[in-house]
Amino acid sequence: MTFDASQTAWDEKTQQFHGGQDWATLSNFVEDFSVTTNGLGTPRTALEAGRKAVDLCDHYPPANQEPAKSSLAAFLWPDSYQRNVNRLLLGNGASELIDLVVRKAPAGPWKPGPFSVQYKEYERSASTNGRPLLKVNDDSPAAIACIVNPCNPTGDYKPLNQLKKWVEANVQDGGFAVIDESMQPWHSPGFREDSMTSQTEFVADLYARRGISVYVIHSWTKLWSCTGIRLGSIVCPTEEHCQALKKIQVPWSVNCVALAFLHAVVKDEAYLHDTWTLTPRWRHHTVAALQEYFPNWLTSGEPFLSWVWIDTGDMIVAERAIQLAKQAGVPVRSGLPGYQQPSHLRIAVRSPEKFQILLNAWLPLRN
Template structure:
């Protein structure tokens, strides 16, 4: 293998509940062990928290949890289809399937994919579940810098954690340049809906003709992955989906997916949350504002730190330029009850820190903790 798996690269001290020999490190675990917990800056969830309207429906659905959830994932699946394709959802929903978080669907698609080589997107690093699944399924890993086309390519767009982003023409060119005929492409658009109220026109989900033509002409299958737990701040519910190139691909996933993969509470939440237009409107309005305010404040304190990512993103990826400074910032944040994500475990970028966009009162606590750096 020409690239190494980072599953075991984390130090034992930073792994928390993760088994470093068997599992890929992921953030969002520190909060449960903090007696003085204030806010979790380590996860890229929505600063507005879980939408109240959908939360109420989810709580009410517990009353029906003595029944099995619907095996066809309805009506939640159709409701999500209507959210993705307001006009064409009836013709598009047969390409859509829900999962127990995006991680389940990533693993299922890569199990189905043609064996051979695997490559990540062109960025310095990206969400590691794709690489983990490729390693578990014995792919030969290519580096992001490799000039060879791969049988399977996985690109996170916008890229978590780096904040890099390819517009549709750039994304299509990358696919053309990096995927072998007959290959699979997994494009993770989990953070794409943060773009704006017009996110759909910037998404591969609405490029059906392009996807169909690529499959017919070159046999290349494009899967658009979504984790919905960040946008609607419900990571504990585990909600993901994939838009497949054809209905036949969707049925192939359904055949190997375990029954009742998405539970009753998660389905009820999803069915309600896609109708909360007010929640998304304030998300699109305030996230860029709070993000820039946070960058401005940190820049005043630490003018040498470097910030990465597009203005609409729900997190900031920053380079402190020093391993010692980064570790001190991480330790101080945790001690103050506002944990941030280290770039060391998983990503092997020890000078980097990722912090979520949050309202100014919560940022006050974080920056107060960093005064002693």
């Protein structure tokens, strides 16, 4: 049996478009700029742990997700993980957990974050579960409001004090607030202090006062560049909320490779140090070069992020940029499918040497 690599990887009638597929169709593939994974590549110690776990594939993975879950809890709450571990649940990527929490939320409308566009999986899940969809500029509070912070793809970021105010204003009493912090650990070595995971008192008080349940979701496959194994987590407001999600979760949804990888990777402090050091440096180099060669293009996003959101100002220019990138073996993410932003592109932050390949491919676009 043969497979036509040129056909789409998506069933466009039933699935939400997602990037990261073009590389498999390119005979000259060099580097994937279409995904927001860590430019350092996959951590070697964790990769080796995952490889060794394949030898155990004739056994079920642990149903309690241990010891990987406790290891992640210690990563999130170094000084208080034992008090919080039972509020944590792992999933087969963030997508599984998004669907669980949207299904569990009280009946009523769904609302996105305040940014022009955000990761579409939340909207997809709300739509397939029959919820009314509020617009981004609708001031009405919702039964479930989902904000991606930092926002993928726009790069907008609400610091913790602003984020808390947004939750208070946009969620109905008794509703759910879902905060996607998948890209937030890139913030700095002090990322925990600006994360909603640190706000246990705020979360408890909001639930006591107004019955609002705050959930924090992470997709760990971007930070640790392991999108192929699928690995996510959700922090629930209480242990009881976590049990309610676990009750509707498919058993053994996180396989033995992902669990072994996670257990090892949270201990790799050198990798994170390099991430916090090199990512902003490489991103600054990327943005500076884009501004020099394409002064009419607008770049956006926080300096610590692993990607750059680019508005070329012209749909035809964006389409040409996508074609040239593919021809050079360095695919980028179009803003059209999924996000409906036809003049926009998203490119991953990569080393200056790899970015130079993309920049060279785009030189014919200069005015």
